[in-house]
Amino acid sequence: QKEVEQNxxxxxxxxxxxxxxxxxxxxRGSQSFFWYRQYSGKSPELIMFIYSNGDKEDxxxxxxxNKASQYVSLLIRDSQPSDSATYLCAVNDKTSYDKVIFGPxxxxxxxx
Amino acid sequence: DAGITQSPRYKITxxxxxxxxxxxxxxxxxxxxxxxxxxxxxxxxxxxSAAADITxxxxxxxxxxxxxSKTENFPLTLESATRSxxxxxxxxxxxxxxxxxxxxxxxxxx
Numbered sequence: 001q002k003e004v005e006q007n008x009x010x011x012x013x014x015x016x017x018x019x020x021x022x023x024x025x026x027x028r029g030s031q032s033f034f035w036y037r038q039y040s041g042k043s044p045e046l047i048m049f050i051y052s053n054g055d056k057e058d059x060x061x062x063x064x065x066n067k068a069s070q071y072v073s074l075l076i077r078d079s080q081p082s083d084s085a086t087y088l089c090a091v092n093d094k095t096s097y098d099k100v101i102f103g104p105x106x107x108x109x110x111x112x
Numbered sequence: 113d114a115g116i117t118q119s120p121r122y123k124i125t126x127x128x129x130x131x132x133x134x135x136x137x138x139x140x141x142x143x144x145x146x147x148x149x150x151x152x153x154x155x156x157x158x159x160x161s162a163a164a165d166i167t168x169x170x171x172x173x174x175x176x177x178x179x180x181s182k183t184e185n186f187p188l189t190l191e192s193a194t195r196s197x198x199x200x201x202x203x204x205x206x207x208x209x210x211x212x213x214x215x216x217x218x219x220x221x222x
Binding site: 032034042043044045046049088092098099100102103104105 | 142143145147152153154155156157160162170202206209210211212213214215216
């Protein structure tokens, strides 16, 4: 059974610090990896995707992928209170192009 | 307005009743999905559709029925609601692997 695992948290960081969110996945054939952000009471929204090993940067966000270790992470630099949310890792289901498998999410709290 | 909408946003029903949750998207995306989100389980796929008249089961399909007669609509029906179906339901659509979510429906089954 394909699985995506994340630490549930909560992860607390002070404002201005780097928040590091981690995700592991079980299907070695997975090709596409996504990070969604979900504010309390709201729906998930995509913030990053990554397909290749290495780092991908977008503003204060950096996604890191290591396929050999089956590990993907999200770094948030200069964390702001507005970054407080649950972050969902998602991995494509290689048996079905259009489907992804979501992890349980990590709750992040940025303390002013 | 363009986007993906769900109705109702909140619903209270009783066990044994039939409930239909509506989902409508204006992007003409091919793929549509229904998820439920519960504490401790994250997002779990109920059903999905690759195109009109093409649907398939996800991880937790029991007790649910879907249809997709038009590309833009993807209703989810709980044939006989149970308390275990109390949850937040999200509809999503995509044309590639990036999924766009509706605002969700909070369903309480008494």
